[in-house]
Amino acid sequence: MSELSNLIIRRGQLKGQLTRIANYIRDNEKNPDIDQIKVRLEKTKETWLDFQQVQLQIEEEGETPDESEKYRNGFEQLYYDNVAKCNKIIRAASPSVISNFPSDRTSNESASNEINSHPNIHPVQSAMKLAAIEIPRFTGVYTEWAAFYDIYTALIHDNKSMCDIQKFFYLRSCLGGDAEKVIQCLQTTAENYQAAWKSLTTRYDNKRVLIQVHVKALFDLEPVKKRIVGAFTCTN
Known part of the structure; x- marks a missing residue:
């Protein structure tokens, strides 16, 4: 199995961890155990850091910017939802403490x-x-x-x-x-x-992604260039 395949499997495992945490929060939102919520909040943050490293390696192995961006957006949304819901539950349990944070x-x-x-x-x-x-x-x-x-x-x-x-x-x-x-x-x-x-x-x-984005931009300009040249030819 290639290195890229292993990294993609690992990325899927990390997303699975966030999904299980999301399910726990949903199932226990009305009667939460605050200690359990705090533990899962920390785990969510750890998983996010792990994902950043794995995703960077995947991009360096050759995943296209469009594929990377699509997966990042989905993973980020799940991460933000988990953190926001955990913080909301914790704030409800201890508003005086949380309100001290900016x-x-x-x-x-x-x-x-x-x-x-x-x-x-x-x-x-x-x-x-x-x-x-x-x-x-x-x-x-x-x-x-x-x-x-x-x-x-x-x-x-x-x-x-x-x-x-x-x-x-x-x-x-x-x-x-x-x-x-x-x-x-x-x-x-x-x-x-x-x-x-x-x-x-x-x-x-991310140097590799930046290069891919710039190259894509250059290719996107080519049809525009041809249309401009064609229009100029017609006017003459």
Whole structure:
């Protein structure tokens, strides 16, 4: 059996784990055992990390971008559903504890307020300079990753004057679409920033997939070129 076949089997096993967790949550949602829900929430997150690694290997072995994207979307949706339902059940059981965590959908304005009001966060010395340079919003389009990565890394990720919680708020404010979904289930904490950044780079900084996407774009341009040439010929 080929390496690709083994990886696809492993990927299917990981999806099976998430499906079993989803079934457990559905069957016990009305009368949940909170400890069991917490265990399955952690298992869901572990399975997600395992999937990221396996999926990257599958893409490197030659799976097409369209096939990879289709499977990723299905797996991600199952993952997000599990995490959201677990968090909802846990919040209902202990609202006072959960409410102390910042929302994963923090707006830019509330993010700035949080940074400025946090007693352990030093002011961003380069905030005025950052405002003058617009960081492109990244929505998960592979062809836009390189530009976003270079600018964000230079201005935010490698900025020594910023702490991780500040970087996390900036990161969230720069993401949208599928890219935002990659980290939406991570709480906005200093400890989670590196995990969030790693999840993004694992997903999008994939040289093989980037090359395939660019090659596909070139082939897609060829029919357009022929139509333009044909139209020009007819007018003459």
